[in-house]
Amino acid sequence: MLEETIVAVATPPGEGGIGIVRISGSTAYFIGLSLFRFSRQVVKPKSHRLYYGHVVNPADGCAVDEALIAFMRAPHTYTREDVVEINCHGGIMPLAKTLELVLAAGAHLAQPGEFTKRAFLNGRIDLAQAEAVIQIIRAKTEQAMELSLAQLQGRLSKQVKVVRQPLLKLLSHLEAAMDFPEHHDVEDLTLAELRGATTRALAETEALLQTADQGRIMREGVRTAIIGRPNVGKSSLLNALLREQRAIVTAVPGTTRDILEESINLGGVALTMVDTAGIRETADEAEKIGVERAKRALRNADLILYVLDLSVEVDTEDREILKSIQEKPCILIGNKIDLITDGLASASEIASELPPLPFVPMSLLEGQGLELLEQTIISLIFQGSVKVPQSAMVTTARHKDALKRTSLALEELLAALAAGCAPDLLAIDLYAAVEALGEITGETVAADLAEEIFRNFCIGK
Numbered sequence: 001m002l003e004e005t006i007v008a009v010a011t012p013p014g015e016g017g018i019g020i021v022r023i024s025g026s027t028a029y030f031i032g033l034s035l036f037r038f039s040r041q042v043v044k045p046k047s048h049r050l051y052y053g054h055v056v057n058p059a060d061g062c063a064v065d066e067a068l069i070a071f072m073r074a075p076h077t078y079t080r081e082d083v084v085e086i087n088c089h090g091g092i093m094p095l096a097k098t099l100e101l102v103l104a105a106g107a108h109l110a111q112p113g114e115f116t117k118r119a120f121l122n123g124r125i126d127l128a129q130a131e132a133v134i135q136i137i138r139a140k141t142e143q144a145m146e147l148s149l150a151q152l153q154g155r156l157s158k159q160v161k162v163v164r165q166p167l168l169k170l171l172s173h174l175e176a177a178m179d180f181p182e183h184h185d186v187e188d189l190t191l192a193e194l195r196g197a198t199t200r201a202l203a204e205t206e207a208l209l210q211t212a213d214q215g216r217i218m219r220e221g222v223r224t225a226i227i228g229r230p231n232v233g234k235s236s237l238l239n240a241l242l243r244e245q246r247a248i249v250t251a252v253p254g255t256t257r258d259i260l261e262e263s264i265n266l267g268g269v270a271l272t273m274v275d276t277a278g279i280r281e282t283a284d285e286a287e288k289i290g291v292e293r294a295k296r297a298l299r300n301a302d303l304i305l306y307v308l309d310l311s312v313e314v315d316t317e318d319r320e321i322l323k324s325i326q327e328k329p330c331i332l333i334g335n336k337i338d339l340i341t342d343g344l345a346s347a348s349e350i351a352s353e354l355p356p357l358p359f360v361p362m363s364l365l366e367g368q369g370l371e372l373l374e375q376t377i378i379s380l381i382f383q384g385s386v387k388v389p390q391s392a393m394v395t396t397a398r399h400k401d402a403l404k405r406t407s408l409a410l411e412e413l414l415a416a417l418a419a420g421c422a423p424d425l426l427a428i429d430l431y432a433a434v435e436a437l438g439e440i441t442g443e444t445v446a447a448d449l450a451e452e453i454f455r456n457f458c459i460g461k
């Protein structure tokens with residue numbers, strides 16, 4: 001029930017400068033007033049102002065904490081309901097005590113994401129904007145932050161509406177034509193318009209879809225797998241990129257068995273690297289599992305750093321693995337150039353016999369080639385620039401999926417138009433496209449899906 005007043009501690013648990021108890025709903029004002037003693041007499045607190053005083057237990061008048069309180073009148077609030085925020089001292093006890101008093105006054109403990117869900121249900125933000133809220137909270141890099149903020153401000157929603165609105169209008173024309181088949185002229189006009197609008201919408205949908213992979217990478221980071229035969233220097237590479245001795249490095253082949261995952265910030269985007277077990281045939285049980293995991297990491301990666309030891313022959317196994325990953329961005333790392341005579345010259349000779357991939361000669365032992373590798377990664381994944389574009393970008397799998405279904409429906413609609421299908425058949429495809437687009441902004445989203453999205457939020461948001 002929406003009228004229920006909810007409360008939660010909005011700041012993370014633990015010790016901090018301040019901690020905030022947030023209340024939203026029809027009785028929020030009343031509850032706030034009932035347990036706060038203003039330092040000066042206040043008859044009716046003004047909206048959106050901070051007042052100093054004490055949180056007191058209304059049962060015995062005892063002070064619980066010294067605090068600031070803000071009363072915010074609907075509809076200009078986070079949830080569009082009355083909201084009260086109490087800024088307590090940021091500790092477990094002051095917050096728990098204050099929360100307890102609010103609950104005793106009749107509020108209910110908020111579910112994760114419930115404040116934002118109310119903002120969505122009350123029409124302040126759409127679903128894509130609500131999703132942006134949690135993306136902002138989880139952003140780890142500048143690019144992720146910039147993209148998420150743009151989405152919160154409605155950049156993606158606006159573009160989706162640009163695509164959806166004309167289709168929606170045509171759908172209602174089409175439905176009118178179906179209801180009144182005697183008005184043939186309406187139908188003719190609609191069909192010509194429909195063809196044009198569908199072609200345009202398809203192009204716009206495809207353009208949005210094109211941004212999805214880059215968008216996801218900018219927001220979530222580049223899933224990078226460090227792959228290669230045993231002992232070539234994979235763990236040394238992870239450590240070098242991290243600038244930290246994170247993985248165990250030894251001269252014994254088969255040192256790394258489990259997957260090791262670490263992130264770095266490379267030019268504003270996250271690079272989430274997995275160091276893997278060297279790929280080889282092995283009888284060792286643990287190593288075998290490690291090799292399997294390495295192969296899985298390879299399949300899931302956005303980028304592969306394939307490490308070769310230049311001091312030993314490139315063998316058939318290397319060539320086979322390289323052949324199997326051809327469709328993914330891959331950088332060849334020729335490691336241990338310090339061990340070969342005229343290092344760079346013979347390195348490029350070896351490279352010329354390998355698949356035509358970006359090649360970076362390195363000596364991880366002597367710390368050579370790291371900068372070149374970082375530049376190569378940025379130019380391969382981001383074509384040299386990691387700037388967030390000014391146009392809308394798709395950043396989540398959910399949006400990408402909805403756009404794919406939109407594109408499919410529009411293609412079918414064009415085929416149906418070409419085949420001269422009846423309006424009711426055309427309406428089915430058009431309806432599917434309008435529905436799929438509406439899922440992104442939440443106009444047509446199923447209730448349980450919206451629930452699922454908000455469940456992933458934190459408490460108090």
Ligand SMILES: Nc1nc2c(ncn2[C@@H]2O[C@H](COP(=O)(O)OP(=O)(O)OP(=O)(O)O)[C@@H](O)[C@H]2O)c(=O)[nH]1
Nearest residue numbers: 230231232233234235236251254255256278364365
């Ligand atoms: N000479 C030389 N030795 C290196 C270089 N890079 C790594 N090594 C050595 O090669 C050995 C293996 O390095 P690791 O980083 O453990 O190699 P790995 O690929 O993770 O090995 P596994 O985990 O066993 O698959 C260690 O003894 C390193 O010191 C290099 O550039 N030059």
Ligand SMILES: [Mg+2]
Nearest residue numbers: 234235255256
């Ligand atoms: Mg290793």
